[in-house]
Amino acid sequence: MDTAAIYIGSGLVILVAVQLVTVIVESLLSLTRQVKQNKLSDLFMLERIEAVRARRELQSANAWNGCRKFVVKQRVEESEGTCSFCLEPHDGKPLPTFKPGQFLTFQLDVPGLEKPAIRCYSLSDGPRPDSYRVSIKRVPAPDDSSNVPPGLVSNYFHDHIREGDLLDVRAPSGHFFVDPHAKSSAILIAGGVGITPMASMLKAIAASGSARQTTLFYGIRNGREHAFKTELQELAENHDNIQVVTCYSNPRAGHDVKGRDYDVAGRVTIDVIRKTVETSNHRYFLCGPPEFMRSLGSELGDWGVPAKHIFTEAFGPASLKSRKSMSSVDSKSAPDKEGNVTVFFSRSGKNVVWETGNALSLLELAEANDVQIESGCRTGGCGTCKVAIKKGSVSYGSDPDCDIESGCGLACVAGPDGDLVIDA
Ligand SMILES: Cc1cc2nc3c(=O)[nH]c(=O)nc-3n(C[C@H](O)[C@H](O)[C@H](O)COP(=O)(O)OP(=O)(O)OC[C@H]3O[C@@H](n4cnc5c(N)ncnc54)[C@H](O)[C@@H]3O)c2cc1C
Numbered sequence: 001m002d003t004a005a006i007y008i009g010s011g012l013v014i015l016v017a018v019q020l021v022t023v024i025v026e027s028l029l030s031l032t033r034q035v036k037q038n039k040l041s042d043l044f045m046l047e048r049i050e051a052v053r054a055r056r057e058l059q060s061a062n063a064w065n066g067c068r069k070f071v072v073k074q075r076v077e078e079s080e081g082t083c084s085f086c087l088e089p090h091d092g093k094p095l096p097t098f099k100p101g102q103f104l105t106f107q108l109d110v111p112g113l114e115k116p117a118i119r120c121y122s123l124s125d126g127p128r129p130d131s132y133r134v135s136i137k138r139v140p141a142p143d144d145s146s147n148v149p150p151g152l153v154s155n156y157f158h159d160h161i162r163e164g165d166l167l168d169v170r171a172p173s174g175h176f177f178v179d180p181h182a183k184s185s186a187i188l189i190a191g192g193v194g195i196t197p198m199a200s201m202l203k204a205i206a207a208s209g210s211a212r213q214t215t216l217f218y219g220i221r222n223g224r225e226h227a228f229k230t231e232l233q234e235l236a237e238n239h240d241n242i243q244v245v246t247c248y249s250n251p252r253a254g255h256d257v258k259g260r261d262y263d264v265a266g267r268v269t270i271d272v273i274r275k276t277v278e279t280s281n282h283r284y285f286l287c288g289p290p291e292f293m294r295s296l297g298s299e300l301g302d303w304g305v306p307a308k309h310i311f312t313e314a315f316g317p318a319s320l321k322s323r324k325s326m327s328s329v330d331s332k333s334a335p336d337k338e339g340n341v342t343v344f345f346s347r348s349g350k351n352v353v354w355e356t357g358n359a360l361s362l363l364e365l366a367e368a369n370d371v372q373i374e375s376g377c378r379t380g381g382c383g384t385c386k387v388a389i390k391k392g393s394v395s396y397g398s399d400p401d402c403d404i405e406s407g408c409g410l411a412c413v414a415g416p417d418g419d420l421v422i423d424a
Helices: 001-062 151-161 194-209 231-236 270-278 288-301 363-369
Strands: 065-080 082-091 103-108 117-122 131-138 167-173 186-191 216-219 242-248 283-287 310-313 339-347 352-353 388-389 395-398 408-410 413-414 418-420
Touching: 103 131, 103 151, 103 339, 117 131, 117 151, 117 231, 131 151, 131 194, 186 194, 186 288, 194 216, 194 242, 194 283, 216 270, 231 242, 231 288, 242 270, 270 288, 283 288, 288 310, 339 363, 352 363, 352 418, 363 413
Parallel strands: 186 216, 186 283, 216 242, 283 310, 339 418
Antiparallel strands: 065 082, 065 167, 082 131, 103 117, 103 167, 339 352, 388 408, 388 418, 395 413
16 A cells, blocks of 8 residues: 555545544534523423413412402592492402403492392492592482382492491402403493493503593583593593593583583484594494493494494393394204293202293292392392203393303393203
8 A cells, every 4th residue: 555545544534533523522512502402491481480370379369259358448429429439458468450341249238138239330440559449329219109219239338338448349350341452443432320431441541551542422411410520531631542522411501511511412322423433433332321222232233333343331130132032942942832931940849931021031030939049230240140050051131241151151131042950
């Protein structure tokens, strides 16, 4: 073998060796990098898990099950017959935030009643970490000669609940709320005390700094009923995206001045809305007396607003008249010729007929037949009358305002779809 061949051979061996070493070093480096990266992503994952856990802990520390004690810090007369109650948690711990439009459920011991009275009241302020506010309208006895008593809890609040009193309150809930940051413009339509969730919505939109275009139409009789007047006027003055149109149906001569106290003489009608907002392409939020909601709801529909863009909150008993058709009735449980179906209350052992013509709720049917079902607000808000459905299904005139687990029904606003067996 000559010298040149030896050199070439050695060179090749060295080259291969260098390449081998390079590959080994690169693999080692990449392995180290991989191990480091894995450690980092493990750490990152752990941090994320920790952050989620901390957030959950904070939320659950702030939220509560059942009732929590609140102190009435302040009472404020907002208008004739409507009083605000500002509440602070008795335990001094922070409050969970709520969605603007949601309500609180109160459990009140009214003297003379065997059980606590349960009522829902909308939060009327924007979310704050230290206090909640509800605003309650006194419900008088009807103006006729019947012996119907005035509203129990609203009058009890007005006449007996004072600053410093303690109240039992369930956590904020409800499905009627706005997202302050949504892109679509919002039209809020309030009749009378239906202003309470709208005041909260407007304040939350303003406080969030969102540019969401929002117009409030507020219908009341006159200046006597004008709750939150200064608050609402200031919100409109200080935020370009907020407009408030106040309608007095019966302004008082010599007192109420158009342009100063109100904008439109008359009710909130579809014509007033159309003149102000021109196109129908908005999201609509309605809260007010049943007739107000019914007529405006159907006029909005006639104007071409899709039902899915209209959101409502009913303060009074929800009507069963618009109950969904009995589409889910199967052949074995089909109603008779008149549309009547049988409801079996399994624990009481009572089999009764639910007549479509009467359109009673399951709660009313139970009460009429001496079957005990616990109840509270009777408007689908507080969830007290939730019952287990053992067979069959129920439907609702309007969607209940509280969460209902599958297999359960909210007796105060439910009607049977067909023959039904319920655990009561
Ligand atoms: C989600 C939600 C939010 C709400 N938010 C608010 C709010 O922000 N502000 C507010 O003021 N209200 C609000 N309400 C309404 C509130 O919950 C109560 O329904 C209202 O205060 C009336 O309660 P009450 O106990 O005073 O009247 P109730 O005693 O329940 O009486 C209701 C009506 O029935 C009549 N009545 C009483 N007894 C009889 C009888 N034996 N026969 C016939 N009629 C009778 C009364 O005269 C009265 O007109 C809200 C309701 C819901 C569901």
